[in-house]
Amino acid sequence: MPALHGLHILSLRAFSSPPDPGPDQVCSHQKNCTQKQDPLLARLEALGATCHNYPVIKIVPAGADDERVKQQVMAFSDYDKAIVISQRAAQLAGWWLDRYWPMLPVGIEYFAVGPTSAQPLRDQNVSVTVPESGYSSEALLALPALKTVQGEKIIIFRGGQGRDLLEQTLKERGGNVDCCELYSRVVDSLHREAIAELLQAQSPLVLIYSGQVLDALLEVVPEASLVKLKSLPIIAPSERVANLARNKGFSSVHLAASALAQDMEHSVLGWYTHAR
DSSP states (O other): OOTTTTOEEEEOOOOOOOOTTOTTOOOOOOHHHHHHHOHHHHHHHHTTOEEEEOOSEEEEEOOTTOHHHHHHHHTGGGOSEEEEOSHHHHHHHHHHHHHHOSSOOTTOEEEESSHHHHHHHHTTTOOEEOOSSOOSHHHHHTSHHHHOOTTOEEEEEEETTOOOHHHHHHHHTTOEEEEEEEEEEEEOOTTHHHHHHHHHHOOOEEEOOOHHHHHHHHHHSOGGGHHHHHHSEEEESSHHHHHHHHHTTOSEEEEOSOSSHHHHHHHHHHHHHHHO
């Protein structure tokens, strides 16, 4: 019998489609499209789980005519360091840089929160430094190269409404920091009824990747389903997100080593082994 036979899993992560041929290209919210692109869900289903991917946040890329982004990218050669905070930010940064810099400027150091965030740039043969573990803003800030940034110009490629810890800390360390907002996040209620029906029929394990996803889930789920939702087991990728969930009233919160697919998979397997 497969290791995860009988387990239903609710994933809420928004789909991150490649930006080509333009940054406004997005995938529809079809469940099968998302799962083909999400290595974690594919691995969990191969282990026998039934995965339900219902994003509660929609990623809206900046338009190709966004003047602020255009000006920041055109001035890219002025920076000493560039940081991408997510896979989607890296994909879009790659699209914008390729558009205005067919040959990247020399002398810029690239950083990413983790291997998944770094991969789109590495696929373009860009050398990217990531933390050895942790894969968070805190771990990134602990890198020696980001501890001494006095007088350096730093650009952070990110989405709006994110955490300001990275920006503020680098400024406190003397860096001149600009944030390039490549996309925005908006609450997506498209799957409101599907989530409510799932909660009524099953008791799924819930994968929560960020505080924003958590807040969006609580906004999307009908009030009548909140008690059931908060009783469900949750896998969180960091202590910060785990604490946010506990503070929101979730009673069964479990911690993965990171948001990497293998770490989330390991946590799911560990929880289900003990739960059965």
